Amino acid sequence: KSYLFVVFKERKIHLRIFELICGLVKKFFNKLIYFGFLMPKALVKRVVSKILRVLGLHGIVKKILIQLKLLRKG
Incomplete structure (x- = not known):
């Protein structure tokens, strides 16, 4: 070659x-x-929620958001 x-x-x-x-x-x-x-906001919330569940932080973050009145109970 x-x-x-x-x-x-x-x-x-x-x-x-x-x-x-x-x-x-x-x-x-x-x-x-x-x-x-x-990305639509609803889809962003769903993705973040799934990531937090996998990491085991979903419950803690939810309680904090309820206390800060950024999230409603239910």
Whole structure:
């Protein structure tokens, strides 16, 4: 194999890896923008509630919010 063929093949591999990384970064930021700014408030509350339940903090946070009168009982 010639030197140019090897260089071309390496450059092609590096270009493909770069394209994959750029695609992943773009998808990540699109999701971040969607979940951070465009997601409806009800969905945000549901996601936060599920995360707190998994961490075992749901009851504690709920009591604090009721005491601060930010959340109604029921």
